[in-house]
Amino acid sequence: MRVLLLVVGMLLVTATPASAHAGGLTPQNHLSRVVGIEPPLPGVSARMVNHGTQLEVRNDGSSAVVVADHVVGAGEVWRYRDERTTAEVWEVPLGSSVVRGRVDTVPGPNPLWWLLVTSAIAVGGWFLGRSKALLAGGVVVVTVAHVLHAVGSTLAVTGGSFVPLMVGASGVGLVCWPLAGVAVGAAVRRKPAAAFVAAVVGAMLVVAGIPDFDSFRFSQLPFAGPADVDRLLVALTLGGGLGLAAGGFAFMRKEMAR
Known part of the structure; x- marks a missing residue:
């Protein structure tokens, strides 16, 4: 004992x-999220992950795309932090398109x-x-x-x-x-x-x-x-x-x- x-x-x-x-x-009381890609890119999607701290670009298309000077090849997924995604309404260039998003704020309990x-x-x-x-x-x-x-x-x-x-x-x-x-x-x-x-x-x-x-x-x-x-x-x-x-x-x- x-x-x-x-x-x-x-x-x-x-x-x-x-x-x-x-x-x-x-x-936190705020969360960044992706609204969409304009104009859409075939096979390419984007979302905020890790509690809105990283932008994830998934390329299931046949051609590479460039985001933040990084080439995301066909079949690749890339996640990174982008300070632009902390603005109330934000845009991030993605190849010939733009990822649009916003930060939603909800009061805590x-x-x-x-x-x-x-x-x-x-x-x-x-x-x-x-x-x-x-x-x-x-x-x-x-x-x-x-x-x-x-x-x-x-x-x-x-x-x-x-x-x-x-x-x-x-x-x-x-x-x-x-x-x-x-x-x-x-x-x-x-x-x-x-x-x-x-x-x-x-x-x-x-x-x-x-x-x-x-x-x-x-x-x-x-x-x-x-x-x-x-x-x-x-x-x-x-x-x-x-x-x-x-x-x-x-x-x-x-x-x-x-």
């Missing part, structure tokens, strides 16, 4: 939070609502401290929420390798996900350390979720799914993590008082 305490304590102190989303993409949801989840998580079985169930739910958030963030990135991006989006999760399995296994075997490990997993998930607070106040989130689904996953990670930490240590105090 003392060895486990030392190990997880060191991990918790030395762990650093993950990037809020994979690929360094960040929540009221973060107070999501903070209340997070607080309610934290209170519910604290009540899980009544038994090891409830704590184990809470560990599973909160850990799965963080995994889904990391996966959704990774899938929102275009043109990158999944595994490195997933690792970057996971951060502390790479440590606490295996520990979640330890917590569940300890609870199944009725081990005294179950509550402690559950509490540490909860605390580490809070650390992992701290950078995601911005998801509560911006409208456009780099997530492969509805923004409110991502916000709920963040609320589960933060609120559930707090509840597990409090409930786990409350269970330990109760056991020690017997």
